[in-house]
Amino acid sequence: MSYRDTIMNxxxxxxxxxxxxLVTVLPPSAAFAQEAAEPVCIQCHSQLPExxxxxxxxxxxxxxAENGIYCNGCHGGDPKDAANAMNPTRGFxxxxxEIAIPAFCGRCHVGVxxxxxxxxxxxxxxxxxxxxxxxxxxxxxxxxxxxxINEKSCSRCHSFERARLIHDAMKxxxxxxxxxxxxxxAFKKIGTDTDKLEKELFAxxxxxxxxxxxxxxxxxxxxxxxxxxxxxKIQVVLDKLDDSHRKRRISGAAAVSFMLLIALALHLLRKxxx
Amino acid sequence: MxxxxxxxxxxxxxxxxxxxxxxxxxxxxLPRNINVWxxxxxxxxxxxxxxxxxxxxxxxxxxxxxxxAFKSVTFIMNDxxxxxxxxxxxxxxxxxxxxxxxxxxxxxLFMGSYKKPREMNWVTGFILLSMVxxxxxxxxxLPWSQLSFWATTVATNSANAIPVVGPHLVEFLRGSPLVxxxxxxxFFALHVAVIPAGIAALxxxxxxxxxxxxxxxxxxxxxxxxxxxxxxxxxxxxxxGGIPFFPDFALEDLRSIAIFMAIFxxxxxxxxxxxxxxxxxxxxxxxxxxxxxxxxxxxxxxxQTLKIFPNELIGLSLQxxxxxxxALLPFIDRGPExxxxxxxxxxxxxxxxLLLWIGLSVWGHLS
Numbered sequence: 052m053s054y055r056d057t058i059m060n061x062x063x064x065x066x067x068x069x070x071x072x073l074v075t076v077l078p079p080s081a082a083f084a085q086e087a088a089e090p091v092c093i094q095c096h097s098q099l100p101e102x103x104x105x106x107x108x109x110x111x112x113x114x115x116a117e118n119g120i121y122c123n124g125c126h127g128g129d130p131k132d133a134a135n136a137m138n139p140t141r142g143f144x145x146x147x148x149e150i151a152i153p154a155f156c157g158r159c160h161v162g163v164x165x166x167x168x169x170x171x172x173x174x175x176x177x178x179x180x181x182x183x184x185x186x187x188x189x190x191x192x193x194x195x196x197x198x199x200i201n202e203k204s205c206s207r208c209h210s211f212e213r214a215r216l217i218h219d220a221m222k223x224x225x226x227x228x229x230x231x232x233x234x235x236x237a238f239k240k241i242g243t244d245t246d247k248l249e250k251e252l253f254a255x256x257x258x259x260x261x262x263x264x265x266x267x268x269x270x271x272x273x274x275x276x277x278x279x280x281x282x283x284k285i286q287v288v289l290d291k292l293d294d295s296h297r298k299r300r301i302s303g304a305a306a307v308s309f310m311l312l313i314a315l316a317l318h319l320l321r322k323x324x325x
Numbered sequence: 326m327x328x329x330x331x332x333x334x335x336x337x338x339x340x341x342x343x344x345x346x347x348x349x350x351x352x353x354x355l356p357r358n359i360n361v362w363x364x365x366x367x368x369x370x371x372x373x374x375x376x377x378x379x380x381x382x383x384x385x386x387x388x389x390x391x392x393x394a395f396k397s398v399t400f401i402m403n404d405x406x407x408x409x410x411x412x413x414x415x416x417x418x419x420x421x422x423x424x425x426x427x428x429x430x431x432x433x434l435f436m437g438s439y440k441k442p443r444e445m446n447w448v449t450g451f452i453l454l455s456m457v458x459x460x461x462x463x464x465x466x467l468p469w470s471q472l473s474f475w476a477t478t479v480a481t482n483s484a485n486a487i488p489v490v491g492p493h494l495v496e497f498l499r500g501s502p503l504v505x506x507x508x509x510x511x512f513f514a515l516h517v518a519v520i521p522a523g524i525a526a527l528x529x530x531x532x533x534x535x536x537x538x539x540x541x542x543x544x545x546x547x548x549x550x551x552x553x554x555x556x557x558x559x560x561x562x563x564x565x566g567g568i569p570f571f572p573d574f575a576l577e578d579l580r581s582i583a584i585f586m587a588i589f590x591x592x593x594x595x596x597x598x599x600x601x602x603x604x605x606x607x608x609x610x611x612x613x614x615x616x617x618x619x620x621x622x623x624x625x626x627x628x629q630t631l632k633i634f635p636n637e638l639i640g641l642s643l644q645x646x647x648x649x650x651x652a653l654l655p656f657i658d659r660g661p662e663x664x665x666x667x668x669x670x671x672x673x674x675x676x677x678x679l680l681l682w683i684g685l686s687v688w689g690h691l692s
Contacts, residue, residue, distance in 0.1 A: 321577055
């Protein structure tokens with residue numbers, strides 16, 4: 052075999068090895084172009100006339116969408132099989148009648164349903180009283196915040212006078228919950244273990260939400276004070292986390308400065324050898 | 326006679342250590358016009374060691390089990406003393422290693438140091454780049470977060486685009502039809518054993534080739550910038566009158582490493598989340614698909630290329646062709662000239678290619 056042949060063979064060997072290596076490396080790097088598939092309900096309804104696509108549009112802005120609760124979460128059916136997506140044998144329920152709405156939502160929101168049924172609103176179920184969707188919305192389900200108690204919404208059925216008193220009594224607590232929730236969310240986004248804090252806030256928030264359907268102003272005020280005390284305990288833990296992050300940044304500044312000083316010293320030392 | 330001298334004498338009479346120091350450090354001469362870009366290799370070596378050390382420390386508490394992986398990473402981040410620091414160093418280090426690796430390759434490219442007789446240096450370096458990408462990809466799955474799970478799902482799924490063997494390859498990569506515990510097992514093995522061993526071996530080969538060919542002279546500030554090697558007999562590129570590696574260039578290397586460390590620590594302490602998304606801290610859930618899954622920044626150009634072409638196989642083939650071209654560059658670009666300004670065609674192609682890569686990456690990020 053001549054020298055030229057040897058070189059040619061070596062080149063071919065290199066090419067083959069490289070192509071094998073590239074085939075191994077490239078597909079994973081390239082594959083990210085795919086995006087997550089949505090349930091067939093959304094895929095199909097999005098293409099239909101407005102009457103049928105509107106629920107999808109509304110749902111996209113809902114708290115359900117934010118938490119990954121898709122159509123089948125409430126309406127049942129098979130979200131992966133277009134042909135049987137609305138087949139009752141696959142658990143499809145469709146839209147509930149008005150009187151059945153609390154039970155429909157209450158499959159997940161068990162405690163809230165209990166509070167609602169015990170409230171003045173719940174006692175009027177089927178007699179012209181509001182259901183869950185009257186205040187919380189239909190498809191565009193809103194997060195249960197105090198803003199839901201507002202003059203425009205409440206005045207549709209009765210005067211806002213008592214509702215305003217309740218609203219004002221709960222305002223400060225609501226603001227604390229929102230602020231704490233935001234702080235926990237921010238810590239969670241950076242890998243802090245917020246499980247315990249989230250559970251504590253969840254319990255406190257649930258207690259707070261039970262007041263939403265209550266019309267006893269004094270009870271609401273008393274409970275709000277107790278809830279605020281519990282929220283302050285969570286704030287203390289969050290303050291400690293903030294402090295720890297502040298200390299980390301100070302240590303970081305010291306470490307970075309130290310490295311820059313070393314770099315400068317090495318640079319000057321190198322100059323002495325010129 | 327000091328104690329140190331006694332110890333050195335004791336060793337010297339046994340293994341001739343002074344001769345080694347003279348040959349490999351103080352007598353190892355480098356070109357007088359050597360520049361800071363020649364320190365990139367040393368920074369990379371340092372970064373690799375840093376990755377190995379932090380990786381070993383993470384291994385103490387990490388559990389490669391689908392049910393426990395996320396919890397173990399959360400434990401490291403929150404309960405292990407300085408665990409957050411070790412993990413962030415590992416994560417930030419992997420990203421900065423790619424940055425330095427790209428700088429290293431670009432400097433070699435623009436200074437024409439890949440040209441004969443240094444083809445093997447280039448090829449081993451290119452394979453090292455692929456392996457670093459591979460180790461980053463396999464490491465991505467280990468925290469078993471939403472990002473890990475879904476990024477690996479779509480990444481492995483892409484192999485489906487390969488005709489005939491695609492579906493079998495996907496199952497082989499995953500170890501099961503879907504990403505699951507077997508995938509974590511094999512990715513863990515690849516990440517902590519197979520690929521690091523491969524990288525270490527290739528670094529060895531890369532340094533061996535460097536030692537055998539000698540350090541290339543930068544083409545800047547020289548009258549004659551053409552490659553002098555004729556390709557007939559082996560010859561070591563010597564630099565008579567050059568600067569010694571120790572202490573002169575070793576100090577420059579250390580200074581570059583210190584600057585790298587300052588940047589690295591600034592990212593670790595002030596914005597380590599630069600390389601994380603919120604899905605990185607949510608446990609993997611096969612039933613909840615995040616809306617948009619994007620790869621690490623250095624794969625964004627590949628990601629966008631695939632989105633441009635309607636057929637995934639075309640996108641893959643095009644990328645494969647571009648990568649193969651780059652890998653085989655020393656065998657294609659055989660002209661003797663090394664100065665970038667005396668190679669206008671090369672310069673136009675290199676800058677155009679670089680801008681295209683940056684443009685596609687930015688587009689991928691914003692899309």
